[in-house]
Amino acid sequence: MAAPVPDDRVAAVRSFNRFFTRQIGVLREGLLHSEFTLTEMRVLYELAHHGDQQPAALCRNLGLDRGYLSRIVARFEGAGLVAKVASATDGRAKVLRMTAHGRAVYEPLDRRSRDEVGDMLVRFDERDQLRMLAAMDTIRSLLDGQAGMKYAQPFVLRSHRAGDMDWIVRRHGALYAQQNGWDDSFETLVGEICAAFERDFDPAREHCWIAEMDGQRVGSIALARDGEEGVGKLRLLLVEERARGYGLGSRLVDECHRFARAAGYRKMRLWTTDQQKEARRIYCNKGYALVAEEPVHAFGQDMVNETWEMDLGPAS
Template sequence: MSDNDFERRVGFVRRFNRFWTRQIGVLREGYLESPFSLTEVRVLYELAHCDETTASELGEELGLDAGYLSRILRGFEKQGLIHKRPSEADGRRRLLRLTERGQEAFAPLDARSRDDVGAMLGGMSIERQEHLVGAMRTIEGLLSARPEPEVPYILRLHRPGDMGWVVHRHGVLYAREYGWDERFEALVAEIVAQFIQQYDPKLERCWIAEREGEIVGCVFLVRESEEIAKLRLLLVEPKARGLGIGSRLVEECVRFARQAGYRKITLWTNDVLDAARGIYERVGFRLVHGEPHHSFGHDLVGQTWELML
């Protein structure tokens, strides 16, 4: 990584920070057209969303200097916005909560914030809204020291536009993770084009995994012969791995193949794809053949796996 590349990224993050602070209005005097600063509103938010807490817990949650937070809390106390009481478990600790007046002060701020965000999202299509939320989640996950909360995923059938994603992400991820060249991307493009042109919904399927509106995985089951189905193009995005999505996609293939009357599922993979091979093994596939080959710019060992239904 060159110094120039790093400085470019630093500059982009700083530019985004300037854009976002202007976008959400934190540069204006009085956040949300209130007499409070952004930090004061955030402290009110935390107090409004818990029964009771302590100054030290607030400071840790918000990353605030103890002296600065103490001055904010003293100001709130003088205005009658918060109430302090000794902890019954430890008299040295002071528990904080919003008073009724504090709740009344916070409520219009919360409503105004919701309205502002709603107005921003309201000018976008649902697709752009989901894209924005997904990008924000990515930023939060990359910068947060806390583990990202588990978000449920769904499996659905393919729809227009999905095949472009399948080709693109296979090309990008296999180049990044294994160094495969564009000939692999060409192979994927051929497979999905053939699938679309010959698609028989009674005997074939493409499942797309989605998480918060963002595609995070895929798999195909196609007709090889009257009794044999072929599993192809299993992929899970790096940020969605470890959630069981890969296993679930393969299990859906097995379930559908049985329902469609197939007697066997076969698949072709390569020995370097350890995670995928682990999934196939757990589901019940067995390795029946291996053969060296040179493809996609590398010496590989192709493997054929089968599952009797």
């Protein structure tokens, strides 16, 4: 049995909690001078930044009681902020989606939150800002490692290894045939992309991630050189149906961006189509902008090819 923690240490943590919550304003009746509580803002944040969410996944990710979330969602539906819609991958399931009105209400609050944090940080010089961020990272790492992962994301990410590219090709072909009706030429294209990635692989500038749940592969993403100096290409984003609703797509994109910044890229670029609705929502939420589009007939379908780009901020 672990030794009891001294009372002065418990008091110190409680004192810090009171101090920090006062600093960031969560004790105000309305967070960010709005009508929303902290928990309500967390729900809005998840929907705004991670796209459609299954209620069960929101409960897990935010550590919320199902009944409590249900009451929040009912209030949001009544205010026209959130709607329940059929899942794009399972017509029997309902997901929560932020409405256009909800986004119009949330975005000014999100900007206000960023401004408030910026106003707090600007009081400190560069050295002290980095000290503060390092201290926060230490606290988060320690608590994440010891919390029993009760509300952790149920997936792990790893680098690709032998056999993974074959899996990526097969699953892209199968999923897009099932969900979009695309023909075999799409699987052939993905095969060519994967073959080129492995043939010319530069580990200092390129990387591929595989997501696993319960030891099974459920997602992928890759960062490749674009050919233009300073530009990285996001490729091969895939999330299996059973792994959706956990924020996996968003996490994969974030991981790709972190590596790209560390590798010195200044811009990200990707290709998608107007049919890939869920992926496009992730790209929009991450800050990508549509820069080119072209109507085409490909993979047995009429569609619009789209090129999206995003400027990368400095490495953290």
